[in-house]
Amino acid sequence: MSLRINDEAPNFTAVTTQGTINFHDWIGDGWAILFSHPKDFTPVCTTELGYMARLEPEFAKRNCKLIGLSVDPVEDHKKWAKDIEETQGCAVSYPLIGDSDLKVAKLYNMLPADEPGTSEGRTAATNATVRSVFIIGPDKKIKLMLTYPMTTGRNFDEILRVLDSMQLTAKHKVATPVNWKSGEDVIIVPAVSDEEAKKMFPGGWKTLKPYLRITKQPQ
Template sequence: MTLQIGATAPDFEANTTEGRIKFHDWIGDSWAVLFSHPKDFTPVCTTELGTLARLKPEFDKRGVKLIGLSVDPVDKHSLWADDIKETQGYAPNYPMIGDTDFNVSKLYNMLPATTGGDVAARTAADNATVRTVFVIGPDKKIKLALAYPMTTGRNFNEILRVIDSLQLTAKHRVATPADWQQGEDVIIAGSVSDEEAKTIYPNGWKTPKPYIRIVPQPR
């Protein structure tokens, strides 16, 4: 079972390619994306790490910190970075956690609590469930959890779209419809009464059904 949306993201201390961190302190007042990998030098993960490095400026613009995790030691991550740069054009420009004791993987319910032994003796298939994306807010609460199979590369443009929605809806009392993109119409949240909505949206709203109240995206 993945951690539920709204749960506090487990705190931890870990070694990373950028030094030792305490996770909640590292997040600070920012948003964060924690994304995990079953093992270094795996093909799909190699493409993902390079893609995320290329997209990092988009996450920076949104005040989102990136941190990766792989069930291998930090020194191996650093060697993998050379392959990622060579094949993808971008090396990881964010910290990568070395989870050799499986601590973080178990805290985030990506591996059973009984997992142990020599990390080097485990294959990617042994760690196949370590393929999750967590979006965490400044309040340290989990806002999104997505688990991917090993054979399907993650769509980080979709993660950016979700973050845009999360940040918009955290600031304004709205929700975003299916396939929503920045600048498109949104839906007034159900927690806002019609009377209150009239003060927020004096120009009114579109109502294809009484429970669907559509307004332009707040600025």
């Protein structure tokens, strides 16, 4: 079954570099980002894991946990983590899921449900679709899904930007425009009438069209 935005994130129990976890219990009452990799000791993923390690404090400020996944055993992850720290200058302190039985990759539609075998003998090319990012909310529902090709490093600054937008818009009746960054003007959602908006946005707004009203970012 395919996954869509606002579907419940499939729960699972898995071994990680920080012990066995139940995914939903591990998320707790905050946000989480699950990002996957087709193989350990691959160049692009090495840079990604290192960059996320540097960004982790920013995600923590937003009550958001990070967890990686790679289609290899945990023992390999621990060896890979040493390479990541050496080459990227930052140690990985978030957990990495060992998905050697392909269970989580299949559960999240990154590999076909009937894919046979285990990680043994598989290459990055055969796992090419295990290059996804999922943002999961406190309600355990999927808020974002992105899948990248193996040769293109993911933009995790963008993931942080999206998280800022989603946390803001979950709290206030606004949406964020193209290329928005935290602190910039936002859009009052069309479902809010002008009368309601007067109470909600006392600082006023600029009407470009009846459906496009621009206002300062609420705090």
